Amino acid sequence: MRTVPMMRRKCWSLLAVSLLALAGCSDSSEPGEEPGPGTDGPGVIPGEGSECLGAKFLTSLGKDKLLVGAQMEDDTAKSAPFDVRYLYIAAGLFDSKDACNSCASGCTSNGASCSNSGEGCGWWGCWQYDQEPPGAYVRDFIKSAKDQGQIPFITYYEEFQASGYTEGKQQLAALNDAKFLERYLADWRFLLKQVGQEKAMLQIEPDMWAYLQFFPADGKPQSTPVALKAANPTDCGGQENNAAGLGKCMIAMARKYAPNAKVGLHASAWATKTDVSANTDASFNVAAEANKVADFLLQVGAADTDFVTVEASDRDSGWYEKTQGKSGWWDPENHTLPHFHQAFTWANAVTLRLNKPHLWWQLPLGNMGLPNTDKQWRDNRVDYFLTHPAEVAKAGGVGFLFGAGNYEQTTPETDGGNFVKRVKAYKQAGGQAACVP
Known part of the structure; x- marks a missing residue:
């Protein structure tokens, strides 16, 4: 679970900070071509693919080695041969039924003007x-x-931020509010239109699923x-009025308005009420969960x-330990649970069941050389x-x-250079091919 603060910024200032980073995590003693179009096709039978999913996916992106990337500032993005750069969209919605035609006049968000003469809008x-x-x-x-x-x-994480509800069960109530959902889906459509024919990757609503x-x-x-049919009969009229219909509609909208983008949902290790990433029971059936x-x-x-995204933690382990009094560490020796091999077993099972490759996302950026x-x-x-x-x-x-x-977390700009150093070393070593037997 994550809590991303609502972003309220004066519009003109965002020209300078528009690529602000939001993520981080690490544990060693030493400080450490573009995508191709579309899906493999509808109706893929889960778990029956025998081909190397990872290699096929990377080839469609014009790549042949595992991708490495981050949410980072401009100078960092230029400092190493990154494959991917990601942006977090998490804020409010416009007040009108559809996206504003102008920021200078007639556009508000939660009552605040979006013009540069105002205080900035969400x-x-x-x-x-x-x-x-x-x-x-x-x-x-x-x-x-x-x-x-x-x-x-692009990570699209708007539903919670825009709903006005408490994170979790309460935010889901907004999905059955046709007026809210109309604006929400209009915002999703507007984002997709900004992507247009470009080749990109889209992650839809981590946590919400x-x-x-x-x-x-x-x-x-x-x-x-x-309230899907009432909110967007044009794009979602043929779907069920429930969460299953919502997911299918948002994916279909991406295919319609951003046809060259790769699209993925997010798999959370805690969704079943058992957080597998923190499991300490060696007899627990990780794959079944x-x-x-x-x-x-x-x-x-x-x-x-x-593809499907998976994650380790939305906070650095040292932050959890020092500010929350709990451990978020994975054993790098893979002897004591929780450890990395358990996490990889879980992610592998998700991939096999979905017949989709997984991509680790929002990994923490800390390292053991930092002052905590x-x-x-x-x-x-x-x-x-x-x-x-x-x-x-x-x-x-x-x-x-x-x-x-x-x-509050470590970023590529505050980690003492460990992340960039590690990325350079990974690339200089030739990278890693997919699908190791």
């Missing part, structure tokens, strides 16, 4: 100079990534009502996606993932993206 579409057409925040990000030869990856499985007593997407998550995602449309203070926490994921890429590939992974889960 809608990401106007985080820019107000004389430009709305959406420059995303268009400029895509251009910046492409200029560096990097694949633009997990909450939709976690809270209903039967764990089924059909148990959560969603992963299958429950994968089966839920198949019901919301995952068969028609291109604000924005410089200790962790071991950077050092482990970038020195054990064959383990990731063997489990069906196609890469690793690093980023801070909130503003």
